[in-house]
Amino acid sequence: MASTSARSLDPRDFLAIDDQLSPEERDIRDVVRCFVREHVVPHAGEWFEQARIPRELARELGKLGVLGMHLEGYGCAGASATAYGLACMELEAGDSGVRSMVSVQGSLAMFAIHRWGSEEQKQEWLPRMAAGEAIGCFGLTEPDSGSDPGSMRTNARRDGADWVLNGRKMWITNGSLADVAVVWARTDDGVRGFLVPKGTPGFSTHDIHSKMSLRASVTSELVLDGVRLPDAAVLPGATSLRGPLSCLNEARYGIVWGAAGAARACLESAVDYSTTRIQFGRPIASFQLQQQKLATMALEVNRATLLALHLGRMKDAGTLRPEHVSMGKLGNVNAALEVARTARQVLGANGITLEYPVIRHMTNLESVVTYEGTADVHALVVGGAVAGVPAAFR
Incomplete structure (x- = not known):
């Protein structure tokens, strides 16, 4: 019978899970872990207490390469799902708000554009979002529609060559920070996604205060009051939930x-x-x-x-x-x-x-x-x- 390894037990990796990772996966994990320990952990308590997250952190996360890191092309790293998961683990070990910023940016807003957007939309937004130069948010949840997105009331109707959006979205991470909101609305053709740039007339955001959880994160309400968008703002690939x-x-x-x-x-x-x-x-x-x-x-x-x-x-x-x-x-x-x-x-x-x-x-x-x-x-x-x-x- 082969002798048992004499390597001492590591209480912080009790089952030696590190051995199941490739050298590249460990390198990615270690880079993100070092970033979190240097740039997040020393400040997370202060951010939590002050109920804020610095907008400039997005640029630092872009330099780190974690924004949309599991997507291909357009300035994204094209990393494996496992590597992306390891990055999320290290980010949330710092604070859930930081991982939320990265998740909403990469897995919601950027993924929506990458998977369902036009080539022009991808070229316009994804490189800047991957670099953290532009921030995105994802507008699906509504005040009266959380677990049942099919009952959403936000709607978009045709008006000539344009679309007009009306409705409200609630509990939106990165809402007031975002340069572009991916907003989902009911139309005569099904549920469609729209790219709503910050500053569009009729589009406003209102931050939710007095949170006792996820305080190091911006959470907002999105209000769409007669927001007029060109047809080029529609995500062409998505026509349903x-x-x-x-x-x-x-x-x-x-x-x-x-x-x-x-x-x-x-x-x-x-x-x-x-x-x-x-x-x-x-x-x-x-x-x-x-x-x-x-x-x-x-x-x-x-x-x-x-x-x-x-x-x-x-x-x-x-x-x-x-x-x-x-x-x-x-x-x-x-x-x-x-x-x-x-x-x-x-x-x-x-x-x-x-x-x-x-x-x-x-x-x-x-x-x-x-x-x-x-x-x-x-x-x-x-x-x-x-x-x-x-x-x-x-």
Whole structure:
């Protein structure tokens, strides 16, 4: 029998998942990790407290090459789905707001243009968006239409050679920062996507304040009041809900990885704290109850990372289905929430301060669990796939 490897166990990579990555994937992961530790982690608590994210961060993320990094051409890196996932994991280990900025830019706004746009639209917007010189947002959710996008009220009607849009969109990440909004509207020809540049008459944004979650992120309402657009503003390839739903699936995939990153950050904070916090003459990590917490958190973080990696390999192989992504988002975000809550207990009173990342991740994940499809909706998707019959709504 071959001898067991003498390599020591790494508590931060308990299952040696690093060994499953290619050298190129590790290099990409390490570059993004270094960026996050230098440019995000030192400031994330301040951004959270001040409820802002600097617009210039988009240019830095563009230089890093993560904006639309999984898309081909037009200044995009054309990286693998797994590499993109690894980047999302490191970005969210910094803060969910930063990963959201990247996801909305690349997986929603840029992907919509890349997949459904005309060549002229791609040439006009994608290179600048990849560089972070232009920011995009994605207008699908409405005040009365979240989990049921088919009931959207925003509409677009023909008026001569133009289109006229009316309606409202709500909970839009990057809304007031965006140079262009991808807005989905009901038309006589089905659900269509429109590119609405900032400053278009009748188009306005209003930021949502007093958030207790995702504070280091701009969240806005979009108002379209008689917005007149030329026919060239329509995404020609999308004529149904398949258009926006395809974009959502891209963003949900990134969340699968991002949630694992947030969970890992909480575990690392709990390990560092518990091994240095002395009570009753010894580190609290030496007590059985704390070790049980650490073991449970390590299990969930490793399980979430393995699930994300498996889905990444499936996506690269072309075998990933939306139901798989739903399982990943449902499982990983719920697991990350439990890890964050447990880490908060390990840190005691210090766990509620922004000196440590745990409470910030914990409150952020309360948004992540419901955006891009609530946990309930993803449970119905998975349940329906398992049962072989959709859930009854009536």
